[in-house]
Amino acid sequence: MRKQDMNRDWIATAQTLSQALPYLQRYADATVVIKLGGHAMGSDEGMQIFARDVTLMRQIGVNPIVVHGGGPMINDMLKRLDIKSEFVNGKRVTDAATMQVVEMVLSGSVNSDIVQSISEQGGRAVGLSGKDSNLILCEAEDPALGLVGKPVKVDPRILRDLTEKDIIPVIAPLGMGVNGETFNINGDTAAGAIAAALQADRLLLLTDVAGVKNAEGEVLTELTASQINEMIADGTIAGGMIPKVQTALDALAGGTRAAVILDGRVPNACLLELFTPHGAGSIIRRG
Numbered sequence: 001m002r003k004q005d006m007n008r009d010w011i012a013t014a015q016t017l018s019q020a021l022p023y024l025q026r027y028a029d030a031t032v033v034i035k036l037g038g039h040a041m042g043s044d045e046g047m048q049i050f051a052r053d054v055t056l057m058r059q060i061g062v063n064p065i066v067v068h069g070g071g072p073m074i075n076d077m078l079k080r081l082d083i084k085s086e087f088v089n090g091k092r093v094t095d096a097a098t099m100q101v102v103e104m105v106l107s108g109s110v111n112s113d114i115v116q117s118i119s120e121q122g123g124r125a126v127g128l129s130g131k132d133s134n135l136i137l138c139e140a141e142d143p144a145l146g147l148v149g150k151p152v153k154v155d156p157r158i159l160r161d162l163t164e165k166d167i168i169p170v171i172a173p174l175g176m177g178v179n180g181e182t183f184n185i186n187g188d189t190a191a192g193a194i195a196a197a198l199q200a201d202r203l204l205l206l207t208d209v210a211g212v213k214n215a216e217g218e219v220l221t222e223l224t225a226s227q228i229n230e231m232i233a234d235g236t237i238a239g240g241m242i243p244k245v246q247t248a249l250d251a252l253a254g255g256t257r258a259a260v261i262l263d264g265r266v267p268n269a270c271l272l273e274l275f276t277p278h279g280a281g282s283i284i285r286r287g
């Protein structure tokens with residue numbers, strides 16, 4: 001690259017940083033819950049960029065809290081073990097054998113990979129699951145889904161303890177029942193429950209589509225609760241998008257200011273959403 005072009009690039013970088021000032025001020029000390037879906041965890045490079053974004057957020061005074069999924073990774077392991085699996089309305093029917101695999105993959109592999117990626121970027125991250133420190137107490141959501149948990153009580157004290165010390169919590173979506181059972185919680189549902197309990201400023205749901213699409217396949221940049229309910233009823237919103245939008249609505253009802261469904265495959269998706277006027281994906285605000 002010629003020196004002149006290089007200078008121009010750095011000037012643009014400095015300008016971008018300068019323009020971000022009002023957004024940096026707006027989010028100083030804000031709590032941002034970020035759900036990283038399994039489909040958004042595409043490449044090693046993507047994970048590296050995500051980890052750097054989260055570390056940068058922490059560095060500039062935002063409190064990021066990561067809740068992850070791992071559906072595709074669980075599918076791979078179940079296939080290797082020859083265990084059949086089916087989904088009902090975006091949730092995995094979970095028997096005892098499936099639960100063991102879900103816990104092994106989420107806590108043992110996906111969670112530690114994310115923690116390691118953040119550590120490699122110089123951030124301080126601690127991995128935990130909803131079973132730790134009474135974080136998420138569940139009951140069975142529906143007998144037909146087996147060990148799928150519905151969060152009934154979230155105790156966010158451990159998260160406050162960690163964020164006060166500038167530590168980034170990375171949470172696997174598992175919960176415990178009153179009788180000591182382990183429950184499999186949909187990652188979006190877990191993120192929404194945590195966002196509501198913390199009265200988070202933002203809930204970012206990172207997935208593998210540009211946002212919520214209408215019947216024509218166009219991304220809707222803003223969505224209301226009534227639009228969402230209509231789109232679920234007529235089948236425009238289906239599969240894994242159902243728990244996502246329901247989570248967004250539940251989190252808003254619980255006190256979160258806004259929820260955004262955005263494309264986690266886009267580099268720096270979180271920074272784009274929080275710190276630029278551009279925004280990203282589909283935003284649902286508290287009505």
Ligand SMILES: Nc1ncnc2c1ncn2[C@@H]1O[C@H](COP(=O)(O)OP(=O)(O)O)[C@@H](O)[C@H]1O
Binds near residue numbers: 036040090213236242
């Ligand atoms: N109206 C819609 N707009 C966008 N995506 C939709 C819609 N309805 C269903 N989907 C599907 O939902 C998927 C996202 O859910 P899911 O696969 O569970 O993601 P993640 O693993 O990120 O949680 C998309 O890849 C898409 O196939």
Ligand SMILES: CC(=O)N[C@@H](CCC(=O)OP(=O)(O)O)C(=O)O
Binds near residue numbers: 037069071074092187
């Ligand atoms: C109950 C339920 O469906 N749990 C999910 C948990 C992981 C998850 O939510 O992963 P994604 O965010 O990548 O879809 C599952 O077993 O796949």
